[in-house]
């Protein structure tokens with residue numbers, strides 16, 4: 001076969017999931033590929049979910065198949081429309097396209113109840129009056145079988161009657177369940193008469209008060225995939241032991257059966273990756289919300305300045321992974337965003353820790369504009385003008401009174417280049433009573449405008465600057481890892497993971513930036529030359545811009561000094 005689809009299939013990356021799908025297509029088990037991403041709308045998505053989306057959507061696309069976005073909204077107590085909206089936004093932002101296939105498991109409730117009644121009729125489900133505690137106590141352990149419920153042998157008619165009464169709201173929460181009648185001695189505890197329905201007099205965010213029985217995840221999940229004609233149900237490893245149960249339900253009902261394949265859950269160093277933890281961190285005030293730029297939620301990463309392209313690249317580098325849960329180095333994610341922002345972000349000059357420089361031989365009251373390149377990686381981005389004047393701010397770190405060896409930046413008596421400006425030489429250091437340096441008096445060489453000396457003399461250092469008169473003051477939020485340890489759970493006896501929170505994960509301060517950023521909208525991305533990538537935060541107002549530091553520039557020194565012929 002040499003159809004375009006076949007070519008795409010052959011060109012697709014190879015991993016154990018894709019290999020299994022190719023095999024299924026080759027041997028005729030399926031003649032198409034249909035995947036889905038099935039989030040529960042009970043929290044915001046994180047980058048682990050992005051991995052799952054990108055596997056599901058990526059595979060559907062590569063194999064010319066279909067991809068559904070389906071909300072697994074079977075638990076009314078934890079789900080909210082806010083999360084539905086947020087998840088839709090995140091999946092769309094990531095770039096996965098579900099076409100018109102946005103589904104809700106709650107739309108299948110009627111069908112699920114019919115199937116439950118079918119199992120009761122077949123003698124494979126029964127109403128059980130054990131309390132949740134009693135059920136737990138009779139479930140057995142990994143090494144010991146469970147014991148049969150005393151209600152296990154109710155007649156079909158009695159079960160039909162009781163289930164109807166459960167549905168009509170006659171019984172209080174927790175008083176009865178509908179259970180599958182499988183095997184209380186099964187070595188797989190999941191198969192020990194699992195619960196199919198619980199009584200919950202709760203309002204559902206889409207169904208209102210129509211229902212007072214709700215399906216368990218175990219009962220509902222396989223049915224949802226079957227209803228939608230999903231061919232490959234891709235999910236994380238913790239669902240592996242549930243697979244025989246999903247298959248059992250579908251087999252007993254005699255309905256279409258997808259194939260489930262499990263892959264590794266993604267974790268990252270220096271952070272946590274679970275909804276429960278996010279809720280905990282928000283509730284205890286350690287972060288400001290689910291979109292806190294320190295969290296690995298997609299909303300947080302977006303606010304921090306991550307692009308969907310960088311996250312997709314990360315997902316592709318991570319791939320499907322092996323058959324064991326993996327913790328990926330946070331640096332891998334940071335490299336992806338750095339590479340992407342290097343290509344796309346506008347360069348500007350900004351100073352985080354200002355030191356005043358006065359050019360003593362620069363005419364009083366004069367200002368001028370120098371030309372700067374917007375993005376050396378993208379000539380189409382053009383150039384801009386930056387105001388230059390007699391008084392400047394440079395980065396405090398770029399001056400040393402007593403420079404150590406290999407420090408090529410400014411020092412007494414030394415000449416350096418102001419990027420896009422002039423060569424300047426430090427003539428005098430002004431200190432206050434406490435010995436703190438408050439100002440440098442320098443001279444500039446008018447012949448070096450633009451950064452080159454006509455006599456060919458070289459300087460070793462190039463530093464950034466802003467004009468004190470023209471720079472605008474902004475707020476910068478400097479983020480670092482949320483946790484101080486790669487594994488936040490590595491704590492001493494008696495402490496919880498929050499003991500490992502990094503006290504330096506957020507530093508807020510002022511910075512001075514060239515005026516070209518004035519009026520930048522939320523989400524605008526910049527590289528502050530030699531410092532880091534920044535992104536405008538929605539907290540900005542017309543009076544005050546707020547910038548989030550997305551990621552620092554690694555090796556920024558080496559690169560710029562080399563590029564400038566230093």
Ligand code: ATP
Nearest residue numbers: 038039040048049051052235236265266273274275
């Ligand atoms: P969490 O445990 O983080 O709270 P969850 O597993 O309860 O998340 P769901 O909404 O049930 O979240 O997940 C939707 C899909 O995303 C599932 O198919 C699940 O396998 C997948 N998924 C969840 N977490 C990860 C992860 N860390 N890495 C990869 N896939 C994940």
Ligand code: MG
Nearest residue numbers: 039040072217
């Ligand atoms: Mg879940």
